[in-house]
Amino acid sequence: QVQLVESGGDLVQAGGSLRLSCAASGRTFSSYAMGWFRQVPGKEREFVAGISRSSAYIYYGDSVKGRFTVTRDNAKNTVYLQMNSLKPEDTAVYYCAARLGVTALKVPAGYDYWGQGTQVTVSS
Numbered sequence: 001q002v003q004l005v006e007s008g009g010d011l012v013q014a015g016g017s018l019r020l021s022c023a024a025s026g027r028t029f030s031s032y033a034m035g036w037f038r039q040v041p042g043k044e045r046e047f048v049a050g051i052s053r054s055s056a057y058i059y060y061g062d063s064v065k066g067r068f069t070v071t072r073d074n075a076k077n078t079v080y081l082q083m084n085s086l087k088p089e090d091t092a093v094y095y096c097a098a099r100l101g102v103t104a105l106k107v108p109a110g111y112d113y114w115g116q117g118t119q120v121t122v123s124s
Contacts, residue, residue, distance in 0.1 A: 001025075001026065001113075002024055002025060002026050002028075002029070002032065002098050002112070002113045003024070003025040003026070003113070004022055004023070004024050004025075004096050004097070004098060004113055004114065004115035005022065005023050005115055005116070006020060006021065006022045006094065006095065006096050006115045006116065006117060006118040007020070007021050007022075007023070007118060008020040008021050008118060009093075009094060009118030009119045009120045009121075010120065010121075011121045011122075011123065012086055012120075012121070012122055012123070013122070013123050014086060014087055014088055014122055014123065014124050015085060015086065016086050016122070017082070017083060017084045017085075017086065018083045018086065018120060019080060019081070019082050019083070020036070020080065020081040020083065020094055020096075020118060020120070021078055021079075021080055022034070022036075022078065022079045022080075022081075022096030022115055023076075023077060023078050024077045024078070024079075024098065025077070026077070029074055029077040030053055030054075030074040031053065031100060032053065032098040032099060032100055032101075032113075033050065033051065033052050033053055033098070033099050033101050033102060033103050033104040033105075034050065034051050034070075034072060034079040034096060034097065034098055034099075034104060035047065035048075035049070035050040035051075035096070035097045035098075035099070035104045035105065035106075035110075035111060036048040036049045036050070036070060036079075036081045036094060036095070036096055036097075037094070037095045037096075037097060037108060038090075038092035038093065038094045038095070038120075039092055039093050039095070039117075040091065040092045040093075045095070045108045046061060046063075046092075047059075047061045047106040047107070047108075048060070048061050048064055048068065048081070048094070049061065049064065049068055049069075049070035049081060049104075050070070050103075050104025050105065050106065051070045051071070051072050051079065051104055052102055052103045052104060053074075053101075053102055053103075055071070055072055057102075057103050057104070058070060058104075059104055059106065061106075063089075064083075064090075067083065067084050067085045067086075068081060068082065068083050068084070069081075069082040069084075070082075079096060081094070081096075083120070086120075086122045087122060088122045088123065088124045089122075090120060090122050091120060091121050091122050092119075092120060093117040093118065093119050093120075094117060094118050094119075094120050095114055095115055095116075095117045096114075096115045097111035097112075097113065097114050097115070098111060098112060098113040099111045099112050099113075100112055
């Protein structure tokens, strides 16, 4: 069992930056690949970034490539999402997710555990 708690969401102006954190409970964090997704009302959950257990494999959604960076610290049981050059269309609830496996997947159904989400709002 893994519990995930996101933090760091905020209201920011376009062009600004935020860093989201996702803290995981338990002693087996390094056994899980991690993903970040986002969702706006009325739309499907969108893949943002994923990172493998050892950080060897990292993936990004097309809309955030070059602007967002995902990292993890297995000693701190935490995964991060650094978001730069934010745009109004990045406004969403951001979720982290964990799956028991080596690599991250780009589909929500591939994950076993989810956090409660953190709101990111980017004003124009």
